Amino acid sequence: MLFTLDTMPYCYRKQQNRASKGAFMQNQKITLLGTGLMGAPMARNIARAGFPLAVWNRSRSKAELLSDTGATVHDTVPEAVENADIVISMLADGIVVGSLVNHSAVTGAMKAGALWIDMSSAKPEEARAQAAHLAGLGFHHLDAPVSGGTKGAEAGTLAIMAGGDADAFTRAEPVLNAMGRPVHVGPTGSGQLSKLANQAIVAVTIAAVAEAMLLVQKGGADPAAVRAALKGGFADSTILQQHGERMTEGNFTPGGLSKFQLKDLDNLLNESGQLGLKLPVSEMTRDRFADFVENMDGADKDHSGLYLELLKRNGVTA
Secondary structure, three states, rough: OOOOOOOOOOOHHHHHHHOOHHHHHHHHOOEEOOOOHHHHHHHHHHHHOOEEEEOOOOOOOHHHHHHHHOEEOOOHHHHHEEEEOOOEOOOOOOHHHHHOOOHHHHHHOOOOEEEEOOOOOEEEEEEEHHHHHOOOHOEEEEOOEEOOOOHHHHHHHEEEEEEEEEEHHHHHHHHHHHEEEEEEEEEEOOOHHHHHHHHHHHHHHHHHHHHHHHHHHHOOHHHHHHHHOOOOOOOHHHHHHHHHHHHHHOOOOOOOOOHHHHHHHHHHHHHHHHOOOOHHHHHHHHHHHHHHHOOOOOOOOOOHHHHHHHHHHOOOOO
């Protein structure tokens, strides 16, 4: 069967696009800051796509695990960003990213005209502040947070929501394509706003799936069979299938950390408050995550661990 560019399956189009940009890749140095649960697999996919890659992490040992990809490991951020055409940050929050963006030793080491892509989850106002500061120094910026968890990061299938200048997005597309499916969603701050919308849906869906799994389990049905029965229906979702399984099996090894889910919900409610909006379901879910993180030692558990908070509410032992 012959395919046109428009009808060719996405995976083949992606490969073709990568091949056509081979020369571009060889001339673009990428630096990735933050090689944790998400950053490490993202870095691996960047290296596999053929980009020269430099990495830095606060704990050097995590960055050193990427040496087998050909990545250069650096001890300091200024060393890592030197001569980089594109700098990618995948760090804890906007405050941490801002401390680097606003550090003269970091920006002083950057290549003229470099593009900084912040793929961390932050506040839209923090993204706008980062972009304005970098623009004043002659640099470019995108806020491009992701969704898909560690599985999406490993598979290179992350949903990437990019806010900023359209030309900067076009420039970033080749490296973003190595990590997933990038979409330009609007001006600076729009990427982080999209991520907050994503996190509201994720958090509320986790809460609903937790209730459904507890209901069917205590009612005598087989939770795995129920998930199979719902597959393809209106109630189906990645969260139902993946997180529902985690809940009933008691597997809360982190893919998405609960403390970061709480941080994102706090950012969501901060933004909605600035817009004069009330989001009651998000507010209630935020308070439940706060209880789980702050009172149940849930900070470093997977966000599907909200199921444990539900068990506590019902006086049920896990």
